[in-house]
Amino acid sequence: MTIVDAIAEPLPRAVIDLAALRRNVSHLASIAAPAEVMLAVKADAYGHGLLPIAEAGLEAGATSLAVLEVPAGLVLRRAGVTAPLLAWLHGQDTDWRAAIENDIELGVSAVWQLEGIAAAGADRPAVVHLKVDTGLSRNGATREDWPALVDTALALQDRGFLRVRAAWSHLADASLEEDRRALGEFHEAVAEAEARGAVFEILHLAASSAGIRMPEARFDLVRFGIAAYGFSPFDDATGAELGLVPVMRLEAPVTDIHVGGTTRVRIGIGFGDGVPTLGIAKSSVQLAGRRCPVIEVAADSMLVDAGDARVCVGDTAVLFGPGDHGEATAETWADWAETIADEMITGVAARVPRVYVG
Numbered sequence: 001m002t003i004v005d006a007i008a009e010p011l012p013r014a015v016i017d018l019a020a021l022r023r024n025v026s027h028l029a030s031i032a033a034p035a036e037v038m039l040a041v042k043a044d045a046y047g048h049g050l051l052p053i054a055e056a057g058l059e060a061g062a063t064s065l066a067v068l069e070v071p072a073g074l075v076l077r078r079a080g081v082t083a084p085l086l087a088w089l090h091g092q093d094t095d096w097r098a099a100i101e102n103d104i105e106l107g108v109s110a111v112w113q114l115e116g117i118a119a120a121g122a123d124r125p126a127v128v129h130l131k132v133d134t135g136l137s138r139n140g141a142t143r144e145d146w147p148a149l150v151d152t153a154l155a156l157q158d159r160g161f162l163r164v165r166a167a168w169s170h171l172a173d174a175s176l177e178e179d180r181r182a183l184g185e186f187h188e189a190v191a192e193a194e195a196r197g198a199v200f201e202i203l204h205l206a207a208s209s210a211g212i213r214m215p216e217a218r219f220d221l222v223r224f225g226i227a228a229y230g231f232s233p234f235d236d237a238t239g240a241e242l243g244l245v246p247v248m249r250l251e252a253p254v255t256d257i258h259v260g261g262t263t264r265v266r267i268g269i270g271f272g273d274g275v276p277t278l279g280i281a282k283s284s285v286q287l288a289g290r291r292c293p294v295i296e297v298a299a300d301s302m303l304v305d306a307g308d309a310r311v312c313v314g315d316t317a318v319l320f321g322p323g324d325h326g327e328a329t330a331e332t333w334a335d336w337a338e339t340i341a342d343e344m345i346t347g348v349a350a351r352v353p354r355v356y357v358g
Contacts, residue, residue: 012252012269012352016048019358020230020245020322022060027243028224029061032211035218037061038086038204040225042068047346048229048248049354051079057228058083066223070094073104086129088139096120105165107131109139111152118161128153129166130198132189134182134205136172143189150193166202167193171217173209173233183217209233212242230322231331231341238331239341246329248345249321250352254287254313255301263306264295267317272299274348275319279336286318286327287311320344 029037039062040046045053054065054076064084067073073085087099088107099106100122107129108114117126130153133140141149156162167190171179186205194200202220211222212233226232230246231239239246252269267285271277277297284291285302288309295303304317323329330344337344 012250012273013355014047014348014352015249015251015321015355015357016052017245017247017249017322017358018052018056018356020247021048021053021056021228022358024228024230024244024247025057025060025062025224028208028211028222028227032206032218032222032224035206035211036063036221038064038066038221038223039228040066040207040223041072042066042225043346044072044350046226046229046342047348049356050075051081052354052356054081054083062224064221066225067104070096070099070104074098074102077102077104088129088131090116096126097122100124100126103127105129107139107168108149108153109133109141110145111148114149114152114156114162118156118159125157125160126162127165128162129168129204130164130193132167132169132186134169134171134185134189135178136170136182138170140169143185146189146192147196150196150198154197164198164200166204167198167200168204171205171207171210173207176214179210179214179217183214207233226342229345231345239329240323246320246322248330248348249327250319250330250348251316251321252319254311254315254317257306257311257313263309263311265292265304265306265311265317267302267304268300269319269352270298270300270302272349273352274344275302276333276337276339276344276347278338279333282336283333284328286321286325287315289326291326291328292317 039057044050066086068089070087073087086105096117097120105127109131131140204221206217206222208227210217230244252267255268256266258264283294292304292306318327320330321327330341334341334344
């Protein structure tokens with residue numbers, strides 16, 4: 001195959017509807033108000049593309065971005081994004097100085113992170129959000145370690161190395177009762193920090209689930225993640241029932257047709273592109289105006305039963321989308337594969353081109 005042939009070969013694609021993203025963010029902002037919206041763009045914006053999603057989200061009413069890692073924040077800064085950024089997933093090799101000098105605020109869970117910030121030699125104080133663990137165990141200082149974290153941060157603040165801006169945590173979202181218990185723990189941790197001399201500009205605890213259904217957990221801002229991309233954080237409601245629209249549509253071309261007693265069609269996307277193999281017996285794609293059951297999934301293709309449908313090579317099969325034309329949604333695929341919509345959309349391989357509309 002020549003280079004020209006390779007470029008001309010039909011490819012699957014993930015169509016990203018930025019208008020849908022804007023609608024979702026605007027809708028969530030109206031729910032959370034007067035709390036502000038921090039849009040989570042972790043994992044390359046859940047597989048949608050970091051920069052386009054960040055820009056569209058900020059246009060729609062998000063006032064800050066959660067990027068997880070410092071390198072992702074640096075990508076946004078170098079692209080000209082000036083909105084507040086929060087990064088909180090750190091390792092021993094985190095470039096604290098680059099983060100501080102590029103105005104990336106830092107979620108801090110441990111004293112060693114504060115020591116790294118102080119030793120960075122940056123030309124300005126770091127802005128830190130102190131994180132306490134309230135039960136999720138996704139970093140955050142334990143209640144036993146919280147006093148030392150607060151005391152160390154305040155000492156370094158007095159020396160001009162940093163400014164303590166926020167206290168925050170993650171909810172486990174296991175149940176409303178459990179989240180209310182965690183909310184109580186968060187209140188206790190904040191009160192303890194304030195008794196030790198901390199003055200917090202903002203508090204934040206809620207993500208998509210509590211941001212929608214738990215007003216008392218919204219505080220000053222809500223970190224919306226999966227809901228902004230059109231999917232429900234709940235087991236008892238779909239994204240559509242929450243007024244959300246899926247932002248990603250995953251589609252692929254018909255590459256081969258086998259006509260016999262039934263028409264079997266080869267689609268140019270497979271598990272190497274992120275199609276799950278679990279639940280294939282239940283799954284289907286939208287082709288020629290109907291749902292066609294999947295027979296098998298290979299590394300870079302899948303075989304479907306098109307029945308008596310009239311199909312041509314080059315026709316488009318839709319694996320998932322908003323669902324308004326009869327196609328499955330990522331939530332539907334997640335049910336088939338016994339997983340969650342988050343995994344479906346972030347699992348779409350980077351080699352699948354993202355095409356932006358809206």
